[in-house]
Amino acid sequence: MSTSPLLQLTPRPPADTSADTPAEALGTPYRQYVYAYPHQKSYRALADGPALTDIWAGERLDALSLYVHVPFCEMRCGFCNLFTRTGAPEQITTAWLDTLERQARATREALEAQGRDIRFTLAAFGGGTPTYLTAAGLTRLADLCENVMGADLRAVPWSVETSPATATPDRIAVLAERGATRVSIGVQTFLEEEARAAVRPQKRSEVDAALTRLKAAAFPILNIDLIYGIQGQTEETFRTSLDAALSWEPEEVYLYPLYVRPLTGLDGRHEDTGESWDEQRLRLYRFGRDHLLAAGYRQTSMRVFQRAGTAAVDQADDAGISEYNQQAGMVGLGVGARSFTTGLHYTTDYAVAVPEVRRIIDDYIATPTEDFRRAQWAFTMDDDERRRMYLLQTLLESGGTVVEQYRGRFGDTPAAHFPAQFAILAERGWLTGGDTLRLTPEGMAWADAVGPLFFSPRVDAAMAAYRDR
Incomplete structure (x- = not known):
């Protein structure tokens, strides 16, 4: 199979985070694991990646x-x-x-x-x-x-x-x-x-x-x-x-x-x-x-x-070790490893199908050293994506999201940035408020559906366009 087309990543305006988020997105508790945001299916190959x-x-x-x-x-x-x-x-x-x-x-x-x-x-x-x-x-x-x-x-x-x-x-x-x-x-x-x-x-x-x-x-x-x-x-x-x-x-x-x-x-x-x-x-x-x-x-x-x-x-x-706590400063080595900086997440090609995985590993082994000095596959991070990443790192943990810490980083409250999402959680009774926002025990049971609620339209579109291989 061929790989995804080469795309030169460019910055984009922040997403309209006030747009309605359909409650139907919570139809199943098991949409997907949320280990690191955005998912690797959102990354795209770079024609001439940055050094x-x-x-x-x-x-x-x-x-x-x-x-x-x-x-x-x-x-x-x-x-x-x-x-x-x-x-x-x-x-x-x-x-x-x-x-x-x-x-x-x-x-x-x-x-x-x-x-x-x-x-x-x-x-x-x-x-x-x-x-x-x-x-x-x-x-x-x-x-x-x-x-x-x-x-x-x-x-x-x-x-x-x-x-x-x-x-x-x-x-x-x-x-x-x-x-x-x-x-x-x-x-x-x-x-x-x-x-x-x-x-x-x-x-x-x-x-x-x-x-x-x-x-x-x-x-x-x-x-x-x-x-x-x-x-x-x-x-x-x-x-x-x-x-x-x-x-x-x-x-x-x-x-x-x-x-x-x-x-x-x-x-x-x-x-x-x-x-x-x-x-x-x-x-x-x-x-x-x-x-x-x-x-x-x-x-x-x-x-x-x-x-x-x-x-x-x-x-x-x-x-501060947790499943979700890596905001930036991650150095990844090896085919399939991801690296996180403030403005860019980068990695190598990714697949699930056995023949494609073998091809990617073979290609990695044959990669010239000079190519390792540049990002090959990447996703640009802007303020909107960083807000979403931080929420996923904190809200899905038992410690929750400390509102003033969030405001100190991003200038306003989580509910102000994501009103539709928090309205859904409140309607379901899955959120406790106050100085710290935490999922209730039942909200935690639905964490694999709560997490994707906060994915950006850009990430959703990129993941939907990714062809399983």
Whole structure:
């Protein structure tokens, strides 16, 4: 398939934020995950992108975050629409690391050209599955982050994702030695029949063995991911997975609703069984939420639950870490990684379909170093988009949006900028007001529909025009 047409991004006037937002947009609680705004489907290729030295000019460099996207997995789950390739041979991962080093050097040069102190205060390896890399590959990746980018991994909070099959003793040893503070393992379900229904072949024995090794390594934060909404899943079976996860005393548990997206393994295969899928997911979400709250966890967003009195809570409070907190200062490395500055978000090409993902990774490996000195795919940020991004980062969190902090940044109140959206939330009884705007528990249950209410017309149009591939 061909890629999207080349577009030269230009600034635009602010959107008419007073326009009516239809309540029908809330017809389903599950429109989409909102991790970072705008979605990568809003980015477009640049005919002659700006130089990184210009993009980072004037940006704050003493509190940067480093994100490395590792686009490899041992298998592709039926629900997965992440940018990842399965079963890549070692010659591909080695070539990818070679290219990553070239990109890192070009990026570091652009940051050093600013003539100011550079300091990384957060780091993360995501994917994909970073521990798909061998122990030697992980060591090289850590060396690259430290020696080329200048991020002291042993001195900052940094997170890494793993899977039951790749959480091997030698890989875990590398993460522990380099000072990883948070390891997140995607279990999704402890029941083998549910794993099969989600097109995720895994054995309970493999999951337990991986968790045994992770607990023995004593990382400050262990996170376990679970999914609800799998075909045939009930409160009873979900409780089995919840209790199995809790038996490992994780500092965090993430609860994800199952989504079935085009070009994924479950596309066209997932069927409702009696009740509507939305009703099943809402019912299981409420059950899981209440079960974790009763077990002593606090809820910080629709998905995130942290055990009180643990490193997860302390680290999040001290560093301001959350799902949504990156406004600017994110340096992304690797195909599929995004970088955020005040005026521009930029990345590489993006796809879901297996052949397109492989092509993009191959193209990345073949990219001349000079091309890494310019943004390739991007989305321009203006004041309107920054307001929307900030609201999504705060309103979807349990701490909410502090009105005076918002006014200090953007000159007026959230309700003044987004009257139609807040009217819908108030009408539904999903918002508490006063000095801080917070979603009610039921509003939080609908967070995946509340978030897209605040997408701009420009982002909605760009996402609608994106061709799934």
